[in-house]
Amino acid sequence: MIDRQVIIPSATYVPEELRKIGKLPAVIYPINQKIMFDHLYEQYKNTCEVMRVICGMGALEVHQRLGRYAETNVVIEDLPEVKDLAYTVWYGIRNIDSPVLINFADTLVEDTSLFAEGDAFYYAEDFPSDKWTFFDEVDGAITQIYDKIAPGGG
Numbered sequence: 001m002i003d004r005q006v007i008i009p010s011a012t013y014v015p016e017e018l019r020k021i022g023k024l025p026a027v028i029y030p031i032n033q034k035i036m037f038d039h040l041y042e043q044y045k046n047t048c049e050v051m052r053v054i055c056g057m058g059a060l061e062v063h064q065r066l067g068r069y070a071e072t073n074v075v076i077e078d079l080p081e082v083k084d085l086a087y088t089v090w091y092g093i094r095n096i097d098s099p100v101l102i103n104f105a106d107t108l109v110e111d112t113s114l115f116a117e118g119d120a121f122y123y124a125e126d127f128p129s130d131k132w133t134f135f136d137e138v139d140g141a142i143t144q145i146y147d148k149i150a151p152g153g154g
Helices: 036-044 059-065 085-093
Strands: 002-010 048-055 074-078 100-102 134-138 141-146
Touching (some): 036 048, 048 085, 059 074, 085 100
Parallel strands (some): 002 100
C-alpha cells in the first residue's frame, strides 16, 4: 500500500440539472446500483492508506450513508463553513505531509494504474461551462480554480 491519502471533496449538492432523485451530495449520489463513494472505495481501498471525504451540505446524510465504512480507512470531515471548491480542497490537504490524490466526488477515474509516485491530479481538457470545475495550470501546477461558471463568466 502506498503512503498516500485520497481526498474526496463533496461540499455541495449535485447541480439541479442532475438531480433525478433529489438533493444529495455527489459522494452519496447513486450510480449503477451503488452510491458514488462505493465506486471510489473499490478504486482506492488497496492502494491508499486513508480516504478522506470532505463534506458540507448534506453532511448528516453523508455520515449516515458512509457509516458502514467506520471500521475502515475512511475518515469523514465536516467543513466549518461551505465556501468554494478551492477552500474545500485546501481544507482537505491543510495538514497532510504525505502524497495526496484528489478525486472529486462526482468523478470516476477508471485507469488509476498510472499513479504517480507523488501527488496526483487527474483531469481532462475542455471548454469552460457551467457543468464542470475548471483550472488554470502552469508547468504542472494549478494556479487558479474556477467553480462551475457560465460561459464567458469568471
